[in-house]
Amino acid sequence: MVIPNVLSIAGTDPSGGAGIQADLKAFSAHRTFGMSAITAVVAQNTRGVRSFVSLDAAFVYDQIAAVFEDIRVDAVKIGMVANSEIALAIAKALDRYASCPVVLDPVMVAKSGHHLLDESAVAALRDELIPRSTVVTPNLPEARVLLGLERDIDSLEEMRERVAALRALGPQWVLLKGGHLTGETSLDILHGERTLEFAAPRVTTTNTHGTGCTLSASIAALLPQTGGTPDVVRSVQSAKDYLTEALRHADELTVGGGHGPVHHFYAMWNASTQIAASHVSVGAAS
Ligand SMILES: Nc1ncnc2c1ncn2[C@@H]1O[C@H](COP(=O)(O)OP(=O)(O)O)[C@@H](O)[C@H]1O
Ligand SMILES: Cc1ncc(COP(=O)(O)O)c(N)n1
Numbered sequence: 001m002v003i004p005n006v007l008s009i010a011g012t013d014p015s016g017g018a019g020i021q022a023d024l025k026a027f028s029a030h031r032t033f034g035m036s037a038i039t040a041v042v043a044q045n046t047r048g049v050r051s052f053v054s055l056d057a058a059f060v061y062d063q064i065a066a067v068f069e070d071i072r073v074d075a076v077k078i079g080m081v082a083n084s085e086i087a088l089a090i091a092k093a094l095d096r097y098a099s100c101p102v103v104l105d106p107v108m109v110a111k112s113g114h115h116l117l118d119e120s121a122v123a124a125l126r127d128e129l130i131p132r133s134t135v136v137t138p139n140l141p142e143a144r145v146l147l148g149l150e151r152d153i154d155s156l157e158e159m160r161e162r163v164a165a166l167r168a169l170g171p172q173w174v175l176l177k178g179g180h181l182t183g184e185t186s187l188d189i190l191h192g193e194r195t196l197e198f199a200a201p202r203v204t205t206t207n208t209h210g211t212g213c214t215l216s217a218s219i220a221a222l223l224p225q226t227g228g229t230p231d232v233v234r235s236v237q238s239a240k241d242y243l244t245e246a247l248r249h250a251d252e253l254t255v256g257g258g259h260g261p262v263h264h265f266y267a268m269w270n271a272s273t274q275i276a277a278s279h280v281s282v283g284a285a286s
């Protein structure tokens with residue numbers, strides 16, 4: 001089987017749980033070859049964002065061009081775009097190069113409350129990047145901004161009402177994420193050719209840094225692995241199952257004093273621990 005090559009266009013997280021770092025881990029966990037074009041370098045950790053430096057838009061374009069002019073790209077994930085110049089440069093690069101599925105996580109505000117997108121860039125994100133996306137994955141505060149609502153979406157019923165207006169912004173599919181609601185399940189609504197609801201048991205953990213990044217990167221990694229035409233429904237279901245398990249295992253990691261990362265490699269590391277253990281016992285017997 002050809003191993004998919006997947007590109008993340010996003011900002012960084014030196015603490016390793018969100019942004020490009022989370023995307024590359026999620027790509028690897030799904031057996032794809034991960035690549036990255038950086039939009040902004042962010043000083044952040046599990047407690048919050050301190051500051052960030054956006055890269056020059058032409059330089060962001062050049063990073064994307066360098067990848068596409070050499071490498072077959074099977075899917076793109078877009079995260080933090082930082083400002084309207086970078087959003088427009090990404091749109092131009094997608095038009096020039098990308099014939100693969102594009103998953104857009106419209107990152108605006110980190111869980112700590114720090115703005116990762118200039119307010120003046122919302123229009124470029126909405127008008128230039130969302131219509132070029134196969135799947136766009138807003139959380140509830142992002143949906144509020146994109147729809148110009150006066151208050152947050154605060155119930156499942158309201159999520160069901162609003163999802164069509166998000167699709168009307170032009171993507172093929174919308175995955176409206178309900179992680180910010182409370183309740184025993186964490187429910188997301190997928191709306192496109194069909195409408196489906198994906199409910200997962202809500203995991204009791206404070207280690208939720210990078211959940212949105214991990215989910216969108218996982219969808220991008222899975223889309224090229226669903227056979228002929230990328231199957232969005234199956235990719236979203238598998239990505240959500242993977243994220244729920246990664247959240248369930250998050251407390252095995254001991255990273256930072258705030259909201260720690262999810263455990264991207266819970267399945268692989270548990271398997272390799274068993275191999276290491278059997279190797280030791282064989283050695284002991286001889
Ligand atoms: N505690 C939790 N248990 C299970 N799933 C969760 C939990 N928190 C968030 N999720 C899921 O993680 C994904 C991203 O969640 P959300 O918090 O809505 O977005 P973001 O990370 O972009 O703010 C969604 O699929 C959501 O349902
Ligand atoms: C570079 C970057 N991109 C996205 C997020 C959002 O992640 P989260 O809201 O899950 O903390 C982040 N903190 N940093």
